[in-house]
Amino acid sequence: MxxxxxxxxxxxxxxxxxxxxxxxxxxxxxxxxxxxxxxxxxxxxxxxxxxxxxxxxxxxxxxxxxxxxxxxxxxxxxxxxxxxxxxxxxxxxxxxxxxxxxxxxxxxxxxxxxxxxxxxxxxxxxxxxxxxxxxxxxxxxxxVNRNVMCCPAPYKNNPVHDQMQALSQELADHFKPKTTAYFDIxxxxxxxxxxNVADFQPVEEPIYGERYLPRKFKMAIAEPTDNCIDIHASDLGFLAIVEGDAIVGYNVLVGGGMGRTPSAEKTYPKISEKMTYVTPDQVIAIAEAVVKVQRDFGNREDRKQARMKYLIDSWGLPKFKQKVEEYYGASLPEPHATEVTGVDDHIGWHEQGDGKLFLGINIENGRIKDEGELRIKSGLRAVLTKYGMKTRNTALQSVILCDIDPADKDDINSILAEHGIKGADELSLIRRYAIACPAFPTCGLSITESERVLPGIIDDLEVEIAKYGLESSKIAIHMTGCPNGCARPYTPDIGIVGRAANKYTLFLGGNAEGTRLCFIYKDMVPHADLVATISPLLGLYKAERNEGESFGDYCNRTGLEALEAKVA
Missing domain, CATH: 3.90.480.20 (Sulfite Reductase Hemoprotein; domain 2)
Structure with a gap:
C-alpha cells in the first residue's frame, strides 16, 4: 500500500x-x-x-x-x-x-x-x-510568500496609503523564511x-515547516477606488475598508491565481473570493492562519494543482473558512460589502499632498534600457543622480518619482524629454495600461513572443483606436508568451496568451479593474492577424456601447456568440 x-x-x-x-x-x-x-x-x-x-x-x-x-x-x-x-x-x-x-x-x-x-x-x-x-x-x-504588492501612490498626509505601505513591509518581514541558507551561501x-552542507545547523521554520509551501504564494494590498495591483489575482489579498481618512478594516480575499495549462483542464485562472472582514490588528494572524492551512492541506502530489485556488475549489469556501478559523482560534465574520470600483496607472504629474509632487513615468513592458532615441536608462540615471528622490515601482511595470519640489518640475521634464521619454499626455491609454511578460529569449517556459512584439501590436492598435475615435477609452491589454499568466492576461479588457509558435489565444471581457475573468474569443490566432481580429470589435464597441461602458464590459455584456455573429 x-x-x-x-x-x-x-x-x-x-x-x-x-x-x-x-x-x-x-x-x-x-x-x-x-x-x-x-x-x-x-x-x-x-x-x-x-x-x-x-x-x-x-x-x-x-x-x-x-x-x-x-x-x-x-x-x-x-x-x-x-x-x-x-x-x-x-x-x-x-x-x-x-x-x-x-x-x-x-x-x-x-x-x-x-x-x-x-x-x-x-x-x-x-x-x-x-x-x-x-x-x-x-x-x-x-x-514561499513572494513579494507583497501594494498600491505605490506616494500620497502624503494620507493615513490610508501610509498604513497600506506599512502593512506590506510587516507582511513581508513576518513571512520571510527563517532558514540561514541565504546568508550562509x-x-x-x-x-x-x-x-559544505555537512555544516548544516537547522533552525525552526514556524510558518513554513520542513517542506515549505506546496507552491508559490502571493499577497497584495489595495483600496477599493484603485486596484492598480490586481488584488484579485493573488492567493491572499487585503482590500482596505476606508471610512473618512482611516482604514477601519480589510476584506480578506482568497484563492486568486492566473496560471493555466490548456492541455490540462484541471488547471484554470481564478479571481479571489471574499472570505471575511478583519480589523487591522488581526491581519498578520489571519494571514498566518491562511498560509498554514495552505501549507498543511495544499496539494503536494501534483504541482499543477498545488496553488491555494485549487484547495478552495476542492473544499468550497465555507469549509476553507472554517479551517482558517480553527487555525486562527476564533470565528470570523462575513466580509464587508465593499468591492473594487476603480484603477489608476499613476502616470503623469500629481500633487503628493504635502506641497511636493510625484511623477509617474511609463516604462513600456518594464524594460529599462537605452535603444535609439529612447534612452530610459540614461534618463532615469540622470534624474536620480541629480535629485536623489525616492521611487516606487508599479504593477503596470512603470516607475514613480516621489517628493519632487514643484520648482524642479520643468527641469525634470526637460531631462526626460532630452532622453526621448514621453509624458502622460503623449501616450495613449492603451499603451499606458499595457503590460507583458519577458517571454523570448530568456524565459524557459515561453511558447512564443510577448515583450518584444507587444509594442508593435500597440502601434497598430493605436491606429485602429484613432480610426474609431476611442482615444479616451481606457482599454487594458496584457500579453504573455505562455499560459502561465505572469502578466495577468486573464482579467484585462484584452488578454493575448501564447499558444504555439507565433500563435495566440485571444481573451476578451475582463476589465482594467481586474474584477472579472475574460472568456476565450478565438484560439490559435496568428501574430499577424491579432490586430485585424481585434479591430472589428472596437468598431462594434464604438457603435453599441452604453454610456460609461468599458470595452471589456461591452464584450462581457454582449457575449461570445453574439460577438462572433456580429463580425461574421
Whole structure:
C-alpha cells in the first residue's frame, strides 16, 4: 500500500532533503560548469534566481553545422515590498545591469526588479551587491510568500496609503523564511564562506515547516477606488475598508491565481473570493492562519494543482473558512460589502499632498534600457543622480518619482524629454495600461513572443483606436508568451496568451479593474492577424456601447456568440 510519502512530488522530497533550501548550491557555485544541476536549479528559486538560457542562440549553428551549446545565465529578481526603492538602490541596480547583467533592468508586474543575463560565475557577486543596498532577492521566487504588492501612490498626509505601505513591509518581514541558507551561501565574508552542507545547523521554520509551501504564494494590498495591483489575482489579498481618512478594516480575499495549462483542464485562472472582514490588528494572524492551512492541506502530489485556488475549489469556501478559523482560534465574520470600483496607472504629474509632487513615468513592458532615441536608462540615471528622490515601482511595470519640489518640475521634464521619454499626455491609454511578460529569449517556459512584439501590436492598435475615435477609452491589454499568466492576461479588457509558435489565444471581457475573468474569443490566432481580429470589435464597441461602458464590459455584456455573429 502506498503511503503519503510515496505520493509526494519530486520537488517535495527535494525541499525536505535540502537542508533548508541549501541543497548542492554551495558546492556547485565552486565548479566550472555554466549551469546548475536540476535539483540546485529548483532550490535556487527560493534565493531569487532562475537558471535560463538564451533561446535565440538555440537556433544558431556552429561553422560545422552543429548546434551551438546553450548560452546559460541567471535571472535575478529583487523582492521589493510595495515597490519602494531609494534613489541609491535604483542607481545600484542600474549599475549592476551594466556591470554583471545584459545591460537592461526590468520592472516586474509585481513591483520588483529583474536582472537578466547574469552568468553563474557572477551570481554571488550580484546577489551580494543587491543586499549591500538593503534590498534582497530572498523569497522573490520559490514555494514561499513572494513579494507583497501594494498600491505605490506616494500620497502624503494620507493615513490610508501610509498604513497600506506599512502593512506590506510587516507582511513581508513576518513571512520571510527563517532558514540561514541565504546568508550562509551568498552573504558570509570570503573568509567564512560555507560550502559544505555537512555544516548544516537547522533552525525552526514556524510558518513554513520542513517542506515549505506546496507552491508559490502571493499577497497584495489595495483600496477599493484603485486596484492598480490586481488584488484579485493573488492567493491572499487585503482590500482596505476606508471610512473618512482611516482604514477601519480589510476584506480578506482568497484563492486568486492566473496560471493555466490548456492541455490540462484541471488547471484554470481564478479571481479571489471574499472570505471575511478583519480589523487591522488581526491581519498578520489571519494571514498566518491562511498560509498554514495552505501549507498543511495544499496539494503536494501534483504541482499543477498545488496553488491555494485549487484547495478552495476542492473544499468550497465555507469549509476553507472554517479551517482558517480553527487555525486562527476564533470565528470570523462575513466580509464587508465593499468591492473594487476603480484603477489608476499613476502616470503623469500629481500633487503628493504635502506641497511636493510625484511623477509617474511609463516604462513600456518594464524594460529599462537605452535603444535609439529612447534612452530610459540614461534618463532615469540622470534624474536620480541629480535629485536623489525616492521611487516606487508599479504593477503596470512603470516607475514613480516621489517628493519632487514643484520648482524642479520643468527641469525634470526637460531631462526626460532630452532622453526621448514621453509624458502622460503623449501616450495613449492603451499603451499606458499595457503590460507583458519577458517571454523570448530568456524565459524557459515561453511558447512564443510577448515583450518584444507587444509594442508593435500597440502601434497598430493605436491606429485602429484613432480610426474609431476611442482615444479616451481606457482599454487594458496584457500579453504573455505562455499560459502561465505572469502578466495577468486573464482579467484585462484584452488578454493575448501564447499558444504555439507565433500563435495566440485571444481573451476578451475582463476589465482594467481586474474584477472579472475574460472568456476565450478565438484560439490559435496568428501574430499577424491579432490586430485585424481585434479591430472589428472596437468598431462594434464604438457603435453599441452604453454610456460609461468599458470595452471589456461591452464584450462581457454582449457575449461570445453574439460577438462572433456580429463580425461574421
Amino acid at each position: 502506498s503511503t503519503v510519502e510515496d505520493k509526494l512530488s519530486k520537488t517535495e522530497h527535494l525541499k525536505e532533503e535540502s537542508h533548508q533550501l541549501r541543497g548542492t548550491i554551495p558546492e556547485e557555485l565552486q565548479n566550472d560548469s555554466e549551469e546548475f544541476s536540476a535539483g540546485a536549479k529548483d532550490l535556487l528559486k527560493h534565493h531569487g534566481s532562475y537558471l535560463q538560457d538564451d533561446r535565440d542562440v538555440r537556433k544558431e549553428k556552429n561553422p560545422d553545422g552543429t548546434k551551438k551549446a546553450k548560452a546559460y545565465s541567471c535571472m535575478v529578481r529583487t523582492r521589493i515590498p510595495g515597490g519602494r526603492v531609494t534613489a541609491e538602490q535604483f542607481l545600484a541596480e542600474l549599475d549592476l545591469c551594466d556591470r554583471l547583467a545584459n545591460g537592461t533592468l526590468r520592472i516586474t508586474t509585481r513591483q520588483g526588479f529583474q536582472l537578466h543575463g547574469v552568468l553563474k560565475s557572477n551570481l554571488k557577486e550580484t546577489i551580494r551587491a543587491i543586499n549591500h543596498t538593503h534590498l534582497t532577492t530572498l523569497a522573490a521566487c520559490g514555494d 551568498w552573504l558570509t565574508d570570503e573568509d567564512g564562506e560555507k560550502t
